[in-house]
Structures are given as C-alpha cells and as structure tokens.
Amino acid sequence: MLTRAGIGCWLLKSAVLPDQLLPGWRPGQTGDLIRCVRRSYRLDLVGPGDPAVLWCSGRVDPGVHAVGTVTGVDAGALEVQVRWELLADPVPRGALLADPVVRTAEVLRMPAGSNPSYLTPEQWAVVRALSPTAGRT
Template sequence: MTERRVHLDDLGAWLIKGNADAVDLAARFAREPLVTSWCVRPGYRARLMRAGQPVVFWASGSRHRLPYGVWGIGRVTGAPEPGAPGEPWTVPLDLPILAEADRVPRQRLRADGRLAALEVFRQPQAANPSYLTVAQFAALGDHLPA
C-alpha cells in the first residue's frame, strides 16, 4: 500500500499515537495531563509540522482494557527536533489530555462515516505523525466536548 502524501492545504490536524499497552498512559496522564513533546519519525511529514497546527492524541492498545481513541487535542508549538544520535525526533506540543469522560472511543469514530477512513484505522501501525484531513478534523469536533 502506498502512503498517501499529506498536503498542507488539506491538513486538518496531525495525529500522534501512544500505545497504552507498552506504557501506562492512563497513569501517566492522571499524574500529568499535558503532553509537551512526543516522538515523531523523521521524514517529510515531520518537516511539515509547524507551530500553531492542531494535533490530536490517539491512545491505542488492547481492545478490551481501556476506551482507546482520541484522548487529547492541542497544538504543535514548534518544529520537530532531532534527538541525539540513535534517539528519535521529538515535536514540542501544548496538548492537554481530555478528562476520561470526554475521551472519544475509537468505536464511536469508526461508526461515523465521515471518520471511518481515518489513516489511523487504515494503517494503525504507521509511525508518528499521522494526520486528519480538514473534513475529518471538522467531523471529529462533533464528538468532542464544547
């Protein structure tokens, strides 16, 4: 499958993923519900990331442990930065994690025809960052608290 190229004119938001089976995201975000940086794969997508762009946090993992899906909405605060040799790149963020009751489960998003084709559904193992189109990001807004 060929990776779809992201174009800024149709970028609604970046999507970064965290695997809650690999790291206890629930405990981490209970202690500190603000994400200030996250790892991203070097490449053309990372080079498109700019301060002010919307970003969505997607928690993934076992389908039965937690209500995985959209756990946070925020903004990119700067360009991604290379890590030390052998370390990943990171992107600076201002990304508050939603209260548990406000998180949007993936089942609800998958059931919304406007969101069923999200890249995170089509390529769940793809590296960060993923993305939402302008139309998809607008549709996501219908599922978020006011």
C-alpha cells in the first residue's frame, strides 16, 4: 500500500490540453483548477502544500504540462484543488518512457487509472530534471 514516504508528487490527469482547461493560459502563468478524484485511501494522503503534476493524456502532446501545489482537498466532493504553473517546456510521454526510472510510473503502466495517481520521489526528480521550468518547484 502506498504511503506518504513513497510519494514525490501527486499526478492528476486531464483528457484535454491546458488551453482547454483554462482558455488563454500561457506558459509561466499560474491558474487554479479543481480536479475530480476517486474515493480511495490515497485521498487521505493528499494534503495542502503537496506538489502535483498535470498529466494530459490523449493522442496530441501527452505528458506533463503543468506543475503545482495542492491548495485544498474536499473529500466529500471528491475534489482536489491545485494552483498550477503551465510549463513552457512540457515533458512528453516519450521522454518519460525512455527514462529507466520514470518508465515504471503508474500513469505509464496503467494509463486508464483514476485520479489521483502519483510519482515516486525518484520519478519526480527525473521530471524536474527533464523540464527546466518544472525544476524550479
């Protein structure tokens, strides 16, 4: 079972790209978004201040598109609120699959899994290294 020690950051998925989530959202800008999550023991592990990444799935530009910080959790409504910063240089799925540490990430092994997913501390370090703007967090 997952514990807080095994979490580098939370990974929240979107089936649409960032410009559809927040029209006019530009790289380097922040935006607050609420993501729906599934009721599970993981929801009890999510807390304000936790780092998060926004994973956009699909055929066009899948990968990590934003990084952020959890600002709130509403377990009753099954929602997590995050203040995101859109990356100028998203980390493409292909780059993550090519890395021996990240290619084992849950989102790559089980793409149809539900929110919230996660990256281990080691996987989160790789994502930050692959994206200069993600590395600032």
